[in-house]
Amino acid sequence: MSRPSPPRRSPLPPRWDAAGRPGAPGATPPVGPVETGLLAQLAPAVVPQVHWLPGGGAVRILEGGPPEGAHSTVVFLHGRGNAATHWFPYLTALARHHRVLALDLPGFGQSTPADVHVRSAEDAVRFFTAPVEEALGLVAPGPVSVVGHSLGGLVALELALRGAVPVERLVLVDAMGLGPEMPRASRLFFRAGPERLARNLGPWAMARMLPPPPTPLGEKLGQLGYELLSVPGGRPEAAQAFNALVPLTGPLLHRRERLGEVKVPVLLIWGERDETLPVSLADEAARHLPLARVLRVACGHSPQLEHPERVLPELKAFLDAEPSRP
Numbered sequence: 001m002s003r004p005s006p007p008r009r010s011p012l013p014p015r016w017d018a019a020g021r022p023g024a025p026g027a028t029p030p031v032g033p034v035e036t037g038l039l040a041q042l043a044p045a046v047v048p049q050v051h052w053l054p055g056g057g058a059v060r061i062l063e064g065g066p067p068e069g070a071h072s073t074v075v076f077l078h079g080r081g082n083a084a085t086h087w088f089p090y091l092t093a094l095a096r097h098h099r100v101l102a103l104d105l106p107g108f109g110q111s112t113p114a115d116v117h118v119r120s121a122e123d124a125v126r127f128f129t130a131p132v133e134e135a136l137g138l139v140a141p142g143p144v145s146v147v148g149h150s151l152g153g154l155v156a157l158e159l160a161l162r163g164a165v166p167v168e169r170l171v172l173v174d175a176m177g178l179g180p181e182m183p184r185a186s187r188l189f190f191r192a193g194p195e196r197l198a199r200n201l202g203p204w205a206m207a208r209m210l211p212p213p214p215t216p217l218g219e220k221l222g223q224l225g226y227e228l229l230s231v232p233g234g235r236p237e238a239a240q241a242f243n244a245l246v247p248l249t250g251p252l253l254h255r256r257e258r259l260g261e262v263k264v265p266v267l268l269i270w271g272e273r274d275e276t277l278p279v280s281l282a283d284e285a286a287r288h289l290p291l292a293r294v295l296r297v298a299c300g301h302s303p304q305l306e307h308p309e310r311v312l313p314e315l316k317a318f319l320d321a322e323p324s325r326p
Contacts, residue, residue, distance in 0.1 A: 042088065072168075154177035262290070267314070
C-alpha cells in the first residue's frame, strides 16, 4: 500500500526517511526548548509553516505580516548551523508593516537536506539554493527583498543572479560569495565541524569560543545557537555541502566577477572585526555592484545579532526607500 501524499503545508516539523520520502517517523531533530520559547513569543504575528516542495523535500518558513497592506515581502536567510529563528528581533519588528518569510536553509533547522549529490562547489550552491528558490516560487511569486547572513548571504546573492526569484533589494550581512578570501583558522574551524565541537565541548566552552552579545536577548540567541548546533547526529548533508564551498586551501567559491550583473539596490552590512570574512570583501564588492553602499559595524561576524540597535534602523530605512535605477 502506497504512502498517502502529505499536505502542501503543515505547522509541524517535517519527518522523512533516507530516500527523502515524507512521513517517516523521527528522522529530524526535535524543536528544542529554547527555540520553542522563541516561537511562542513570535506567535501569533509570525508562525512556522512547513512547505512540501513539488520537487521533493520540505522547507520550514516562519511567516508573518499585516493582514493587508504590507509594504513589501522580506525574505531572511541564516548562516551555517543556525535556523530561521535566529532572525527573531527582525521578524518581530518588521512583521508590523512587511510580509516576512524566514527560511530554514536546506539541511538546517526543520528543512530537509536537498536531493543533490555534492561533488563540487557548484553542486553545493545548488544544494542550498534550489529548494529555497522552489519554496519562494510557491509562497512569494512577486518581488521580494532578500536579507542573507554568511552562508545565507551567498544564497541571497545566488537568487539575485539566477533570476527565477524576482529580487528587488538585496541585503548581504558578512556574506559568503563575494570573494575568495577566508583565513585558514576559520577554514579549520568549519572543517572540524561546529556541530561536532558543540556536542563535545558543551555550552560553556562554546559560549567562550563564540561569545553571545551581552544582552538578555543576545544570551537567549546564544543559547539557541548552541541548541541548534548540538543536535544529535549533527547536520551531515549540510556540513558536507558547506565543506565543498570552503576548502582547506585555495579560493572559496565566489561570484565577484558577476557582481556587476546585480542591478538592484544592495546594502552590505559588515562587522569591522569579522575574523571569518574580512570587511575588505564588502569594500571590494561595493566597487563592482552598481547600486551598493556599505554599513560598517564595530563588531565581529554577526552584526545583526551583536548590534541590532544599529542594524535594524538601517535595514528598515533601506527596505522602505524608493528604488533607484542606474
